[in-house]
Amino acid sequence: MAQGPQAFHDLLASKLPAATGKPLPRMEVRFSNLSLSADIVVADDHATKYELPTIPNELKKTLMGPKKKTVRKEILKSVSGRFTPGKITLLLGQPGSGKSALMKILSSRFPMAKNISLEGDISFNNVPREQIEDRLAQFVSYVNQRDKHFPTLTVKETLEFAHSFCGGKLLEHGQGMLDMGSSSIHNNEALEDVKSIFSHYPDVVIQQLGLQICQDTVVGDNMLRGISGGERKRVTTGEMEFGMKYVSLMDEITTGLDAAAAYDIVDTQRSIAHRMQKTVVIALLQPSPELFALFDDVMILNEGELMYHGPCNKVEAYFETLGFKCPPGRDIADYLLDLGTKQQHRYEVPHPTKQPRSPAEFGESFRLTQIYQETLSILEAPYDPELVESVKDIIDPMPAFHQSIFASVLALQWRALLITYRNQAFVMGKLAMVIIMGLLYCSIFYQFDPTQIAVVMGVMFAAVMFLSMGQGAMIPVYISGRAIFYKQRRANFFRTGSYVLATTVSQIPLAIAETLIFGSILYFCCGFATDVKLFIIFEIILFVSNLAIGMWFFFLAGVCPDANVVMPVGMVSILVFIIFAGFVVTKSQIPDYLIWAHWISPIAWALKAMAINQYRSSDFDVCVYDGVDYCSKYNGLTMGEYYLDLFDFATEKEWVAYGIIYLLAIYVVFMFLSYLALEYVRYETPDNVDVSVKPIEDENSYVLTETPKAANRKGDVVIELPVEDREKNFIPVTVAFQDLHYWVPDPHNLKEQLELLKGINGFALPGSITALMGSTGAGKTTLMDVIAGRKTGGKITGKILLNGYEASDLAIRRSTGYCEQMDVHSEAATIREALTFSSFLRQDASISEAKKYDSVNECIELLGLEDIADQIIRGSSVEQMKRLTIGVELAAQPSVIFLDEPTSGLDARSAKIIMDGVRKVADSGRTIICTIHQPSAEVFYLFDRLLLLQRGGPNCRNLIDYFENIPGVAPLPEGYNPATWMLECIGAGVGHGTEDSTDFVSYFKNSPYNQQLETTMAKEGITTPSPDLPEMVFGKKRAANSSTQMKFVTYNAFWYFVASTLAEIPYCFVSSFIFTFIFYYFVGFTGFSTAVVFWLESSLLVLMMVYLAQFFVFLTPSEEVAQIVGILFNSVFMMFVGFSPPAYKIPSGYTWLYKICVFKFPISNLIAMIFAECDELPTWNETTQAYENVGSQLGCQPMADSPETVGHITIKEYTEQYFGMKHSEIARNFGITIGIIVLFRIWAALAMRYVNHQKK
Incomplete structure (x- = not known):
């Protein structure tokens, strides 16, 4: 490479034929009558074209709008041609011309769907595309327009991973071709040379693309400073240079490059085509005349019509025969792109026949030319026998994937580990979070009383929930990596199964660390059974539940369109798992028609296994505990069985194993579903086409x-x-x-x-x-x-x-x-x-x-x-x-x-x-x-x-x-x-x-x-003041006054803050109203006035959470960090709401956290207004052992199935004494809730004004 890419290609081209005794492998691409169309549903209603997508307008369109109709959009219209080896072809066309679609169809990258119709024949060396479609990516490379890479990998690492996925070193079938050489001396020399070249091919590509300076720099993205846009474009090109491909289709590879770099890169591809007998097709946006001169052939598309396909040196003469001439000083490519548009009038010259106007007329004119007729004759003629003969050497032996499954999984796993652990803020944040939460749980629930079953179950439930919910922070990582997976999977870099397995396995080390740290602190501090075997089982349950929920989030990231859908679907699904886990609502209280939700909830199985593991241990599976004979008092139930029965849990020890097996099983099931989602559900459809919008010329x-x-x-x-x-x-x-x-x-x-x-x-x-x-x-x-x-x-x-x-x-x-x-x-x-x-x-x-x-x-x-x-x-x-x-x-x-x-x-x-x-x-x-x-x-x-x-x-x-x-x-x-x-x-x-x-x-x-x-x-007005030119002096930072800024609510941080504050209020109150309307009466609550107050309080709670989330977003540098901070904040303060642990059990050292817990006040109101409302408490009759004068209000009712340590008590007394949620404090809590909301908004305003994570 020291003497330039041309000399390198000359050397390689001279050695390979001598070694194999055959010409270099070549591949010719032919396509005949290729038509591509899409059925698009549109509403032909010009009157509503300019209406804004507001809720009233959308409702009006739904109820009163015009009927939708299906329109067929022609993307490619009977295109025929061939791309020959040893030539480089320029593909020209305006946006929407079909050039990208043609490349994707030929490379089998086009995302087909039910509404997509493809007609015509495509063949490679006389082999129909359909016969080799699963292996086509090994012969044909496609360089996408968009630069999608992992930002934390360096340039060299990105290319080295691509190299390893494409086989690395010398491919097996390539070495087999060399083994067929006639001269052993030349063969051995060429074999060693080619082995050396292929083992260092990433360095070759780096030099060809001029990436030596930045090869050790991370690629970067919008938030991480890395290489420049032009260098990133070259990385995209280089990523597809591996694997001994015979055809290269490149879509807009010079975007963002300076003109000289663009010339050098295209010149390198020209050298590859000419010297290595490769078939190269490149689509460019603005090729300069010198770039245009590098190409042998040019294909011009416009609105799916083929306007020209032939030698570059004949294109001007051809269009001159139609009455068009490129003026002096006009770039030839710009001139060609203007033909078939309303800009072509400037090129018209007097002509005896009518000049074509539309792309269809240009296409019809080209079909009458000798060039096109010769192309048709070639397409109908047999392939070159040499190309047909080469099929058994270059096509038949080629596997669909170069790497074995094991090697692919290892490479992918190493890449995933690099990506995960280079996000140090994320990893350290997660580890810090589990340590902090473990110590908090340890100090709050230190050596709990096993007879306080609500506390014990709350600790186990919180442990499962905390680690599982922490996996939600991986959703943005999964979504961002999905687009890269789509690109590399279509290039047959690896199997979908390998990607799923490697990605999930790469999360195991962090999951093990989280489980060991959090589980160890929690288990020994809180007073679980002191048995090593039970501790190991406890850790296993935590670990497999962590994996199962993490795999569920991975599946959702694969099956949902984007993060805006994944997040709410994930949160709703977790809410369902929680509600039917058997802790919030016991199994006996779940309606029969919903009991299936309990049996599929992974949290239910984890909680059940964990509870049985503890309460059926030798420490608790006894008749007499703490002076109470449970066997004689509760029909032979031991202490452990009695407390398990309170939560409707099975008491057999086998359910511990069943729980672990179930969690492992759904982990595998979710992994398989993730495989199906990523393999068959791809959100990479072509850009939407609006057939109602006029062309840009109009x-x-x-x-x-x-x-x-x-x-x-x-x-x-x-x-x-x-x-x-x-x-x-x-x-x-x-x-x-x-x-x-x-x-x-x-x-x-x-x-x-x-x-x-x-x-x-x-x-x-x-x-x-x-x-x-x-x-x-x-x-x-x-x-x-x-x-x-x-x-x-x-x-x-x-x-x-x-x-x-x-x-x-x-x-x-x-x-x-x-x-x-x-x-x-x-x-x-x-x-x-x-x-x-x-x-x-x-x-x-x-x-x-x-x-x-x-x-x-x-x-x-x-x-x-x-x-x-x-x-x-x-x-x-x-x-x-x-x-x-x-x-x-x-x-x-x-x-x-x-x-x-x-x-x-x-x-x-x-x-x-x-x-x-x-x-x-x-x-x-x-x-x-x-x-x-x-x-x-x-x-x-x-x-x-x-x-x-x-x-x-x-x-x-x-x-x-x-x-x-x-x-x-x-x-x-x-x-x-x-x-x-x-x-x-x-x-x-x-x-x-x-x-x-x-x-x-x-x-x-x-x-x-x-x-x-x-x-x-030195003149006045440039570097020295001039009396004729004023100094630019401004007395205030903002141009507009405050009333104008408030009216338009943008730019100034304060008025943007006001706007974002007001915009959330109607959504929170309306969504809470819908929830209250459905929930309140369906669960059996009564009282219209209480329902109104319940709606207002739940609205304030939702508003508080939204404003808190906005504060974290403004404060933190990335979405992942904001999620970790949010999970940590919510986990800490949810412990001090007064529910788990109950208010009376909170250690004195943490009472300050209980007093400042922001969630306590609205949640206390929601619970107190339902369960603590009782105008007159009933009296307990010792003789009848029953309550007398029991009112109709829910708070006046006696507690059913209360624990042995609680005794007889009303719901109101239980709510206020154990949880500290008092009906008399509702008005006070309302005021405090509003004050907290105001405080969160002040914090958000300060963060928005003074915290800026953009670095330039």
């Missing part, structure tokens, strides 16, 4: 008019547009930065500092667009973040100036807008509402509402959002979301707008739409600064100024003539994209960082351009 009429260029550029062509003059609500601002340095701590040596920016100078003027460009890691986004005041860490030196005045942090924030690369919006709002929120909250309070509404309309017009302004944001396309992101910042009327990668992930046409809108914004007098990776030539020429960063350092500026005058720099080739050429000049790309000795930084510093830069920056 929504963006402005794209038919060329956008005028800025007046200060050469060759200006200004086209007057009839735009209504508007009053400017902003002050034009010049941004300048002098000697800007930025240091961050070195992650490998925290005592050292890494300098990311080294003395950067530059400026940006009003009415202009300044582009920040450079190779990946050069510091583009870092520079923009520093200028925009977005960095939260590190050390910054130098000056940032606005209109020549040194800028304060408040001035930067109030006068600038920042468009993140990720488009994050409130999906329930409409586009107009989002813009209105921004306008009213971020423009100064002195500006009238009419002007603010006017600025909203200006944003809509500038960005071409007129036709979709009143649609909700949910469901908008990527390009529409990007325009909205820019619009939200523009609506604030900022003087300066920063854009981070505004065209990343967009096709060339959508990128042009976005940048045309940005050009209009700049022409309105604003200053635009943006980073950009791969601009087309047309987009590139929209920029007024360029600041070019070389990795780690200073800048170079103003372009083609400048670079061509530098010694050693080759001239810009004709038709070459200047952006790509420029990056190649400075050594961008894969592995070119140190090849060129030219010191571009020094050359720039000594150039006339640097002198011009220094002269310009």
Whole structure:
């Protein structure tokens, strides 16, 4: 690899044929009349198109809406073609053209469903796809658009695991092919070479993709800082490079890469195709002319129609025969993508015949060409005999999976262990939680009295529940890993069974640790039977119940669509397990038609086994205990049997074994159900298609008019547009930065500092667009973040100036807008509402509402959002979301707008739409600064100024003539994209960082351009104040006044707090009303007024829990940590409610916790208003041994089956004496509950305002 990938591929291609005595393995892909369609249910009702998805509107649609109908959406329309070995094919198409669908169908990755219809023939070397579908992933690799990886694994680990899953080292069938070589000397030499190559293939892939610098860095995600987006995209590509595949289908592999890196990676794939005789097909969004020139063939799809499939060097001539010509300076790929759309008018030239307009007409024209007819002839002809002959060598011996089941489980288990135990906050949090809870239980229930059966059962019940509920914190981990499983399972990396087994087994060490720590503390402190055998059984029961509930959560994570469904379903199912466990409601009280729920509850079996294990021990299975002869008093029942009978538990010792066996059995059953869910229930359906929405061309009429260029550029062509003059609500601002340095701590040596920016100078003027460009890691986004005041860490030196005045942090924030690369919006709002929120909250309070509404309309017009302004944001396309992101910042009327990668992930046409809108914004007098990776030539020429960063350092500026005058720099080739050429000049790309000795930084510093830069920056209004330009001074942090912030309830933490407080109230009260309405009367409670109070108190309890959860979310760094903190908080305070242990049994050292227990007050009210209500207590008659004058209220009734130690007592007395829940304290508890709710909201407001876990 030292001499480049081409030399490496040449070496490999020369050795393998010599060793095998046969040509390199090849695979040809043919597809004929391939049609793909989906039956979609739609409501054809234009009148309700813009209605918001509120509850009244949804009810109205359900009751009065139009009937739904099924519409067939054609995704691919009779597409025929072939991909041949030794060639690299470019697949072009706009979003929705069907290019991804074609790749997924050919690679057997498309998620088929009942509503999906697939017709046509697909074959590989004359073998129909259906015959090898289960093994197809071993021949055909597919690189997905989306980057899905485990964030805590390093780049090298991610690739090494992919390598091991694909067989590792030299595959068995590959070695078998080498063994057939004729020359033993050459064979042995090639065998050793290939073995060496394959054993180190992750390093080969890392070098091919230029990932050496970051190979030991974690991949990272939105919350964990890791590699850059471009590097993550390369990891996605590299992950599918293993396993000796013969066909590579790659979907948008250059998104987020700089132009030079994109060129190098595609050039490497070209080398693989040509030298290794591989079949390579790559779909790209914005290929530059030089990228386009790397391909042999091109296939163009539009709305499922095949518009062209043939040699790249013939495509322009073909469309010229139809009356279309690519103008000079227009990228060839952009030109091809515009054909078949309303943008094609600019390419039309006089032609004797009618030019095709729609994709269907282009498809019909292509089917009449000689190229297509030749393709059909080839498809009907037999395959090359050599390819057919190779089937027995390269297809028949290939297994569905390279790894054995055992090896696969080991690899997956090791990966799962790495992922689990690298989440140190999660692991340490869980262990700390079990230690704290164990010590609490130990001190509270220290040496309990076995005759206090409610206390003992409460301890055992709480022990099972605490460890089991702790498994719920794994749900987010399971859900996040599921998408990666889908990708790797479809690539046949491993079997589904191996994944399920390895994932669950990897949780066993942590479960054992939790069980041993918590169980040991609890068992010996609380006074369970002192028998080692019984202790071991106790631990086993805890352990297997922990596993069973954990596997239940894993199953739910596999069968439910997302975490929003898993969490409530999981909590409801656990609630069912709890209710029917035999503790809250004893078995005899469960209705016959629901008794099945008791027998399937794992908690019931665990609790029963644990109770029998204790009370049938030699310590308690006696007649006389503590002076009471139980055998004579209770029909021969021993003390242990008597107390077991109180809870309707069986008394035979065999039930302990039955319980353990049942828990192990349902663990296996849940594991099998998890396997079925992951194997057959996949939530990876294609993107939804809204057939009622007009095509984008109809929504963006402005794209038919060329956008005028800025007046200060050469060759200006200004086209007057009839735009209504508007009053400017902003002050034009010049941004300048002098000697800007930025240091961050070195992650490998925290005592050292890494300098990311080294003395950067530059400026940006009003009415202009300044582009920040450079190779990946050069510091583009870092520079923009520093200028925009977005960095939260590190050390910054130098000056940032606005209109020549040194800028304060408040001035930067109030006068600038920042468009993140990720488009994050409130999906329930409409586009107009989002813009209105921004306008009213971020423009100064002195500006009238009419002007603010006017600025909203200006944003809509500038960005071409007129036709979709009143649609909700949910469901908008990527390009529409990007325009909205820019619009939200523009609506604030900022003087300066920063854009981070505004065209990343967009096709060339959508990128042009976005940048045309940005050009209009700049022409309105604003200053635009943006980073950009791969601009087309047309987009590139929209920029007024360029600041070019070389990795780690200073800048170079103003372009083609400048670079061509530098010694050693080759001239810009004709038709070459200047952006790509420029990056190649400075050594961008894969592995070119140190090849060129030219010191571009020094050359720039000594150039006339640097002198011009220094002269310009010295002018008034740039780095020195000007009397004609105002200083940006703001007297307050918020632009809008408090009433406006309260009205729109966003941005300010206080008013957001008010909004989130009020928004939860109706949901909590309505849901509690529904629960009370069903529950209260069905269980036999009476009294309408009591029911109302019960509803109010339960609503306050739910509201308290919701506000507490919000506080934990604001306070903690991640969802997993918030769940652990929540479980710990709830577990601790639920112990001091006064129920288990009863209030009178709480040790004196913990009475303070009982007094401050936030849950005690609402729960006491709920219980007291039902069980402690008795206007006049009955009297006990010693003679009749019965109560007299018993009232009708529930609290007046005698306790039935009360324990021996309790004696005769009424329900009211029992509730108040043992549990401390008094009817007389209901009003006081109401007030305290409301006070606690207010306290939680204050805490949440403080956390939301002052705690920020975002790190940049």
